[in-house]
Amino acid sequence: MTTKKIVVASEAGLRIDSIKDISDVLSACLGRGGLLLTESELSPSFFDLHSGLAGELFQKCVTYKVRLAIVVAQPADYGKRVSELIHEHRSHPSIWFFDSKDNARAWLDGPI
Numbered sequence: 001m002t003t004k005k006i007v008v009a010s011e012a013g014l015r016i017d018s019i020k021d022i023s024d025v026l027s028a029c030l031g032r033g034g035l036l037l038t039e040s041e042l043s044p045s046f047f048d049l050h051s052g053l054a055g056e057l058f059q060k061c062v063t064y065k066v067r068l069a070i071v072v073a074q075p076a077d078y079g080k081r082v083s084e085l086i087h088e089h090r091s092h093p094s095i096w097f098f099d100s101k102d103n104a105r106a107w108l109d110g111p112i
Contacts, residue, residue, distance in 0.1 A: 006033040006108045008101075009041040017043040019056050026060055034067030034108040036101065042070075047078040049085065058095055067112070068095045069104035 007029045009015065014025045016037070029035045045051040061068045075083045075097070086097040098104040 006036055006105065008036045010038060015041045015043075016046065016053070016057060018045075019053060022057050022060050026064055026066055029066045030064065032066075034069060035061070036069045036071070036104050036108060038071040038101065039073070047082050049081050054085070061095055065094070067108055069108050070095075070097050071099070071101055071104050072097055073099055 007014070009025070012028060014028060016022060016025055025035065039047075043053065046053045046057070049055070057068070060066075072078070072082075072086060075086045089095050089097050096104075096107055098107065
């Protein structure tokens, strides 16, 4: 079985610190199997839902059909609203949250 070439942000030197970073990160992912981000590659403002950073990233991923796996070990550390957001994305077709990189990679390598 061939695995899809996914972009792992930490290995590609990618980070999302602001809305302007989203385009650069997504351009590195087009035509690939997806993007794996961990909380360490995301600005703290990503977890402040009022900033709009998470919403902008999600919208761009959906628009450009980039599968996104985000690893957040302890969602409760970011408060109730972020925990709710993570829970809501357990059934999203293209954006999922995981508690480990292994689980995120398995999902990205799985069927589309």
